[in-house]
Amino acid sequence: MKKIISVAIIAVALISGTGKSAFAAESYKVESEDTLWNIGKTYGVSVKDMKELNNKSNHLIFPGESLKLPEPVSENEKEVLARLVHAEAKGEPYEGKVAVATVVLNRVNNETFPESINEVIYETSPGGVYQFSPVGNGEINKPADKEAVKAVEEAIAFRGDGNNSLYFYNPEKTNDQWIRTRNVTTVIGNHVFAQ
Incomplete structure (x- = not known):
């Protein structure tokens, strides 16, 4: 269902019709206060999909870790x-x-x-x-x-x-x-x- 984007960059895309900008992130570097839940809400992606994409069986993430992100909801x-x-x-x-x-x-x-x-x-x-x-x-x-x-x-x-x-x-x-x-x-x- 979800397409996985493999390039590890952050791009800013202007979504047509809304006049708002959104971040289309393919990867994310974990910071000290981050949780999968907050990353999911910020980038419009599922925690479950993030866990699967990063081969995680739990919610543990560590500062400095690079996470692959699924394609976000526009x-x-x-x-x-x-x-x-x-x-x-x-x-x-x-x-x-x-x-x-x-x-x-x-x-x-x-x-x-x-x-x-x-x-x-x-x-x-x-x-x-x-x-x-x-x-x-x-x-x-x-x-x-x-x-x-x-x-x-x-x-x-x-x-x-x-x-x-x-x-x-x-x-x-x-x-x-x-x-x-x-x-x-x-x-x-x-x-x-x-x-």
């Missing part, structure tokens, strides 16, 4: 995902916002769904209905708040861990019986998460 995709989280999980606990973002990332990693964040978010059913209601009703076009942005960063670093939820729904707001047949993984706030 600033554009982070922004779209944060807007979706903001629209889908307004009023929900922070943990639920992280879980909503994680559902999208789990779909990207699952062969049944499209291979990019944007494709997953904008996917439609055979009947032309969007998978996520904020896409259909336009709520996704509203800016994300800081908590949604932070939740996306955490979900990206957490990517590949957790209960592999592929769906979520609010039982008070849906009459869809199919979604209720899915295996429930957890309930957070008003959302039920399922596989």
Whole structure:
């Protein structure tokens, strides 16, 4: 799924459409206060992927150590995902916002769904209905708040861990019986998460 970039440089790339710059790092030299978790959140990469790429069986890293980094999530995709989280999980606990973002990332990693964040978010059913209601009703076009942005960063670093939820729904707001047949993984706030 993820392409591994082998050149060990740090490049600054301007992401089209966002007006923001992002660091596309292929390797990183560990500093004294670093953790894999903070490196993952800073560079938009999964801790699990970093561990696999660097043949690590635990979270131990050492100052001066050079870590290979997987390809990061683009600033554009982070922004779209944060807007979706903001629209889908307004009023929900922070943990639920992280879980909503994680559902999208789990779909990207699952062969049944499209291979990019944007494709997953904008996917439609055979009947032309969007998978996520904020896409259909336009709520996704509203800016994300800081908590949604932070939740996306955490979900990206957490990517590949957790209960592999592929769906979520609010039982008070849906009459869809199919979604209720899915295996429930957890309930957070008003959302039920399922596989």
